[in-house]
Amino acid sequence: MIREVKLDDLDRLSEIEAASYPKAEAAGKESIRKRMESFPECFWILEEDGIIKSFINGMATDEADLTDIMYDDAKLHKKDGEWQMIFSVVTDEAYRGCGLAREVMNRVITDSKARGRKGIVLTCKDRLRGFYGEFGYVDEGISQSNHGDTIWYKMRLTF
Template identity: 35%
Template sequence: MRIETYPEGFLILEISGQIVGFINCGCAYNVEMSDEEFKELIGHDPNAPHVVIMSVVVDPEHQGKGYSKALLAEFEKRMRGRGKAAIHLMCKEHHVQFYEKFGYDYQQPSDSDHGGMIWHEMSMTL
């Protein structure tokens, strides 16, 4: 298992040379989770103190093997190493407990209706 940062803003998990998962993100000085422009990385500044996770993805064939845990742990470690202040994310309701297990705190239901779905905001202070 190998986890690499490529390109900036992507953490990629490879198993036997095959990409099986990734986390993509952006950084901001002020986090407004319902900001649709930021989802297109408008306003992204790699030097900003707040990291916003856009996606955590593991190929369905490789789910249930602890790869999300490995990705999230490595992501947190790297963000701490870069001196970031916090990590923010939005998730569907059924993922709230999943992220709580990794140390994220539930903040609130989001004003975002991205994709016509209901989202929940979570964050982790580093």
């Protein structure tokens, strides 16, 4: 089942996030909490048998590009924004390789279209460009982001 976030999900989401990204890249518990409070409709939680296994979150904005400031300033969210930005696409390590992130991404795409967005923007590491390409995301090259002091590629899915 894919659902919106609930406040009591915070510990589990923080745990999955911390295990999925290097420390310099992972959102901290407080950042996740602020996101949950500011844009709960932009969290997609995949839960099975009472266990959160995978989730995607981000914010909506009229800005066409994802900027580093968006990760930490939840007030930049615009509920009816033209673009859905994605910050985290994560699956608990025990459940990786089962297609769960794909399932959640398909729901994000469906919901973003239904909400009238122009599309979705995310950044990813080189090894994931092909994965996102399978959904129709277009690789726009190296992003301006220096989040976590690593190289990110900007991916855009336009509806």
